[in-house]
Amino acid sequence: MAFGYLAFRTGDGATNRLVSWQGTAATFADTTVQPPTTHAYAALTWHLNGRLGAGSGPVRVTPPSS
DSSP states (O other), rough: OOOOOEEEEEEETTEEEEEEEEOOOOOOOOOOTTTTTEEEEEEEEOOOOOOBBBOOOOOOOOOOOO
16 A cells, blocks of 8 residues: 655656655646646655555656647
């Protein structure tokens, strides 16, 4: 059972950990991206024993321009 989650974003030549949280909520909204830059997101679970679970495959997102 997952104890928490880590969310990562890649883009602009860097990988950044955006957020980590405890609990069962499995959603996250990134309000810091600017269109039309494409970013890839991945999430990992972390467990009480400190181990990281298998991550999600990267999901590519390009926010629409206003």
